[in-house]
Amino acid sequence: DAGITQSPRHKVTETGTPVTLRCHQTENHRYMYWYRQDPGHGLRLIHYSYGVKDTDKGEVSDGYSVSRSKTEDFLLTLESATSSQTSVYFCAISVGGGGLQETQYFGPGTRLLVL
């Protein structure tokens, strides 16, 4: 257990509404990540953070923003949800002290349905 929680675990929303997903870690790790998982695509990186207020884009960042005001929390916001953002969202932390063999550990996921 890497001490990662995600909230909410399930959410149904309507097209055009803003949505915020929260990732919380208890172990003070520097790197945090948001992924989405879709059939046929595996996990794709949306945004990641390498410290408080330090974030960068991933492969599929359009339509998403993130914020990290505290080490333990990493928020993912869908500014105006679209049906194409229906997915399962996973948060991850990187553990390993910054070396080559850092390994990512994942939270339980948030299942989002945009109607």
Add this chain to the structure above:
Amino acid sequence: DQQVKQNSPSLSVQEGRISILNCDYTNSMFDYFLWYKKYPAEGPTFLISISSIKDKNEDGRFTVFLNKSAKHLSLHIVPSQPGDSAVYFCALKEYGNKLVFGAGTILRVKS
């Protein structure tokens, strides 16, 4: 263009036999390789990894092989057990501590 390919969407194996899951990649700059296992409604869990300076790493029933010249990675599970039934993702580490994932292979172990 996909940097990481798991060409077999699914694999079915009899309990007790060997399961072999494969992964091909295009970028020779990757230097660290991981396998994750995922059960339905759960997050992926780290299984085993290998760095580019090695060609094999073992952990119990799981062995990962790396063939750098062929840009090919494989995971062997021996013996396979019904509890191994899950989706397996290979993941390759690129710069900035980021991972690139394959699309996954669904493994079914029949008892």
